[in-house]
Amino acid sequence: MxxxxxxxxxxxxxxxxxxxxxxxxxxxxxxxxxxxxxxxxxxxxxxxxxxxxxxxxxxxxxxxxxxxxxxxxxxxxxxxxxxxxxxxxxxxxxxxxxxxxxxxxxxxxxxxxxxxxxxxxxxxxxxxxxxRKMQEFHEFVAGAPQRLDHYQVVTYDVQTATDFWTGLGMRMSEYTATDGTDELWGTWMEVKGNTHDLVFTNGRGPRLHHFAYTVPDATALLHAADVAGALGFGEEIDRGPGRHGISNALFLYLRDPDQHRVELFTTHYQFIDLEDQPIRWDVSNPRRAQLWGMPASNRWFFEASEFPGEEVHEPLLTANPTTLEQYLGVH
Incomplete structure (x- = not known):
């Protein structure tokens, strides 16, 4: 609910x-x-x-x-x-x-x-x-990340997580749910006026899926990808460039040397006015995750960073997303 x-x-x-x-x-x-x-x-x-x-x-x-x-x-x-x-x-x-x-x-x-x-x-x-270095343009290198914006956490119980954080004042801007119901699979919650500060998605958890920085524009994403390739990290581009349906963000995900995942993105929209209603997406709708291009790989869906000493639980809802490997197998 x-x-x-x-x-x-x-x-x-x-x-x-x-x-x-x-x-x-x-x-x-x-x-x-x-x-x-x-x-x-x-x-x-x-x-x-x-x-x-x-x-x-x-x-x-x-x-x-x-x-x-x-x-x-x-x-x-x-x-x-x-x-x-x-x-x-x-x-x-x-x-x-x-x-x-x-x-x-x-x-x-x-x-x-x-x-x-x-x-x-x-x-x-x-x-x-x-x-601040926002006008030190000669120091803008790679993706030129501007500020930390949000986190995505994989959790075994999206409903419980969402109830807790909305109880502390967070507002849900978008959500995914079982088709035709409000059974929550993912929730995008905010306090600062754009689409999300904290996201919970269904899966084995708790684990940190990624943290995200804003970049100046779409060319910064492409430059970050070029720099990653030039410095030998091309295979660590985990997903993108692409555009999410949820949040409307242009994105690029990369993995660091320990496989922690970081996102560079741009083009959020405002979610400030209290009469705004959250946008709902059926979990079966692939446009929620990718408006164009192919789906993410197995590792993007199923790999994430564990918290120390924290037991990882199987999700309450069975997660079976369409992965790139499955997509290529049928096309």
């Missing part, structure tokens, strides 16, 4: 903010995100690299941490004020959601918790400021 957004949530979430990944070769991952994707390196330590998009004033939107195995550590959201961190602690204590206050470099008050489907989340109310 369709969720109801709580327009007076217990604390104010403002946007998708930052993501932390464990990587097995810190230097190789740094080079990939700097040279192939085009992010700005803000700071390096012996065990971490902090990166950001060209228009971002916050210290980081991507943190790479050296680790023994590749994992998605935390998905970060911003809240409006320090008081919202306190309100989140109060709300989670009252509703039985485990949480922990942590100290993170370059971040203000920070809270970590697991949502009801096991997604590892982090809230922070502020970050150190650094100069």
């Amino acid at each position: 369709l969720p109801t957004t709580n327009h007076e949530p217990p604390f104010a979430i403002t946007r998708a903010s930052h993501v932390s990944l464990a990587v097995t070769d810190l230097e190789a991952s740094r080079d990939f995100y700097r040279d192939v994707i085009g992010l700005v390196v803000t700071e390096e330590t012996d065990d971490a690299v902090y990166l950001r998009g060209l228009e971002e004033a916050a210290h980081h939107s991507l943190v790479l941490e050296r680790g023994p195995e590749a994992k998605a550590l935390q998905i970060g959201l911003r809240v409006r004020r320090d008081a919202d961190i306190l309100a989140a602690e109060k709300h989670f204590a009252a509703t039985g959601v485990p949480f922990e206050r942590v100290e993170k470099p370059h971040q203000g008050p920070t809270l970590q918790f697991r949502d009801p489907v096991g997604t590892h989340m982090e809230l922070t109310s502020s970050m150190d400021l650094v100069p």
Whole structure:
């Protein structure tokens, strides 16, 4: 069934903010995100690299941490004020959601918790400021990513995940459902006024499918693909270029040296006015994922980054998407 957004949530979430990944070769991952994707390196330590998009004033939107195995550590959201961190602690204590206050470099008050489907989340109310580089056009390389925009999480229970996050103020802009019903297969939810900050799609989870950065225009996507090919990462283009039906985005997906997936995209639309209604897509409609071109491969549909120590569950709904391999087998 369709969720109801709580327009007076217990604390104010403002946007998708930052993501932390464990990587097995810190230097190789740094080079990939700097040279192939085009992010700005803000700071390096012996065990971490902090990166950001060209228009971002916050210290980081991507943190790479050296680790023994590749994992998605935390998905970060911003809240409006320090008081919202306190309100989140109060709300989670009252509703039985485990949480922990942590100290993170370059971040203000920070809270970590697991949502009801096991997604590892982090809230922070502020970050150190650094100069924006949005007019340093001579530094626009590869895809010239501007800012972190959203995440997509694979979950075994889309309904439960969606109910939780709409209860915290997120609005559903688009969704996929079993044909002729509102049985949820995927939900696109937002707080900042475009189509999504946080997405949940049906599958083995919880796992982070991808995180996404905006780019200036369609030519930036093509240039990123050319740079990936020139630097030996052509086979790590996971999907695209193409255009999604859902969100209307032009997209390009790439895999980093540890196979974490990052999306570069452009052309979202606004979803601000409260009278706007979510767009519904039948799960059988291939245009929801791809308005033109062939479907994605098996690895795009079924591979994703696990969270440390989190059991992966089989989905409540049987997932059987048409993959590129199946498509080519019948055409």
